[in-house]
Amino acid sequence: MADYIIATSSTSDLPRTWLDAHQVPFIAYSYTVGDKVYEDDCREESRAAVYAGMRKGDLLKTSMINAFVYHEFFEKLMQTGKNVIFLDMSEKMSASFQNCAEAARRIREEFPGQQLYVMDTRCISGGLGLLVDEMVRRKEAGASFDEVIAWGEAHKLKIAHRFTVDDLKYLKMGGRVSNSAALIGQLLQIKPVLYVPDRGTLDVVKKARGRKAALKAIRDGILSDLSKIDPTGTEFHILHADCLADAEWVRDEVKAAYPQVGRITITQLGVVIGAHCGPGLLTVFYLCSGRNPE
Numbered sequence: 001m002a003d004y005i006i007a008t009s010s011t012s013d014l015p016r017t018w019l020d021a022h023q024v025p026f027i028a029y030s031y032t033v034g035d036k037v038y039e040d041d042c043r044e045e046s047r048a049a050v051y052a053g054m055r056k057g058d059l060l061k062t063s064m065i066n067a068f069v070y071h072e073f074f075e076k077l078m079q080t081g082k083n084v085i086f087l088d089m090s091e092k093m094s095a096s097f098q099n100c101a102e103a104a105r106r107i108r109e110e111f112p113g114q115q116l117y118v119m120d121t122r123c124i125s126g127g128l129g130l131l132v133d134e135m136v137r138r139k140e141a142g143a144s145f146d147e148v149i150a151w152g153e154a155h156k157l158k159i160a161h162r163f164t165v166d167d168l169k170y171l172k173m174g175g176r177v178s179n180s181a182a183l184i185g186q187l188l189q190i191k192p193v194l195y196v197p198d199r200g201t202l203d204v205v206k207k208a209r210g211r212k213a214a215l216k217a218i219r220d221g222i223l224s225d226l227s228k229i230d231p232t233g234t235e236f237h238i239l240h241a242d243c244l245a246d247a248e249w250v251r252d253e254v255k256a257a258y259p260q261v262g263r264i265t266i267t268q269l270g271v272v273i274g275a276h277c278g279p280g281l282l283t284v285f286y287l288c289s290g291r292n293p294e
Contacts, residue, residue, distance in 0.1 A: 250284060
């Protein structure tokens with residue numbers, strides 16, 4: 001069976017230790033703090049430092065990846081002689097996706113004897129990370145290039161994405177809420193609950209009064225999803241932007257209701273999504289029967 005590579009981007013928000021252990025190459029997005037540019041290296045200590053800085057007032061800007069950088073990344077992978085599967089965040093959420101597609105088109109012309117498959121994952125952040133994790137697990141178990149792609153395409157829309165943010169100013173700066181809505185929301189302690197539907201966007205589906213109510217809405221959505229499947233062994237990725245206690249609360253609530261679920265990992269959220277949503281962002285990702293924000 002021909003060998004192949006599964007590659008991703010730093011926006012999969014997987015820990016660097018996992019990426020290195022499973023030999024998953026990643027292309028790094030960049031971000032700017034003040035006048036200094038950094039690469040998103042997926043290290044937990046880098047993420048912690050970013051959120052500590054944001055708590056003190058740092059404002060981050062992120063940059064899309066240009067076609068030249070994608071081309072260099074793909075070229076290096078293809079020079080191994082192996083086929084490549086590349087997974088990045090949803091086309092609807094990525095300003096870089098068209099640059100990626102253009103670079104991939106050129107690479108296929110330059111390496112006609114090999115395959116480069118670029119999936120529109122319809123996933124972001126830890127949802128993308130979960131998809132990568134599951135596909136790598138199948139590759140390591142011996143699944144073929146085509147089999148892994150088929151599994152990914154069949155299951156990518158069964159990855160639930162549940163979010164809440166703590167400070168509306170970051171959504172306001174990103175244009176996701178108006179100035180007036182942000183002001184009223186802050187006065188009333190409104191905490192939006194967000195979800196990624198099948199089309200791969202990030203939508204506000206509920207406005208909770210207070211942080212605890214938002215966390216309970218996330219918990220209730222998870223428990224509703226688990227009630228529709230056999231939850232035995234279901235794994236969860238919980239990512240947080242400097243709000244570990246909240247992540248642990250959600251974990252404990254899920255385990256209490258469904259002790260038969262599988263591994264629940266808690267890690268720091270990656271920098272790119274965090275830059276747009278701010279410290280206090282909590283996210284939960286898991287496989288379900290189909291995406292449903294309720």
